[in-house]
Amino acid sequence: MGDSRAAAKTAAENDVVDLLLRQHAAIRDLFDEVRNAPADQREEPFRRLVRLLAVHETAEEEMVHPYVSRRIEGAGAMVDDRLAEENEAKHMLTQLDRMGPANPKFMQNLDILRVAVLEHARAEERYEFPQLRAMTTDAERHVMAVAVRMAESMAPTHPHAGLESAVDNLLMGPPLAIMDRVRDAIRKVTKKDT
Secondary structure (H helix, E strand, O other), X not given: OHHHHHHHHHXXXXXXXXXXXXXXXXXXXXXXXXXXXXXXHOHHHHHHHHHHHHHHHHHHHHHHHHHHHHHOOOOHHHHHHXXXXXXXXXXXXXXXHHHOOOOOXXXXXXXXXXXXXXXXXXXXXXXXXXXXXXXXXXXHHHHHHHHHHHHHHOOOOOOOOOOOOHHHHHHHHHHHHHHHHHHHHHHHHHHHHO
């Protein structure tokens, strides 16, 4: 059983569409985990959700959306819609991140973000990903999966609204990623001391 799961994971990591679909499932699961956690235990799953959303969207903005825009005729408007959704979600996630899970309005705002993010994911899965799969070869999708994982390794770990273009992400992403990772480390050390 473990071998078949490992093989499925490896296959998903070799195809950008499968990789992104797997991440969408992980995002859905993390929303549920945060939602179902007792109030005093929401912080850790929420931090994982913030990080996954931040790196996932950055990688899509740097690698996937520009490729789709160039490769698929007439896809510009579709990609613009996805970028607008990502910008809106980053604003909401930034507010939640600042607010923190202890805030009385946290769960209400989390639910609003959840709906927006899941609608965005469904739009990608329904419109963008099928076209990406149809218009690319297995080799191209493999290279894109590698590029997405590389982009994620250098992506900011917190949302930065207004950086939805590939150029902005490539210019500002690495310095923001360093600052985010320092902030994450400080938060982790401070949390251990309390």
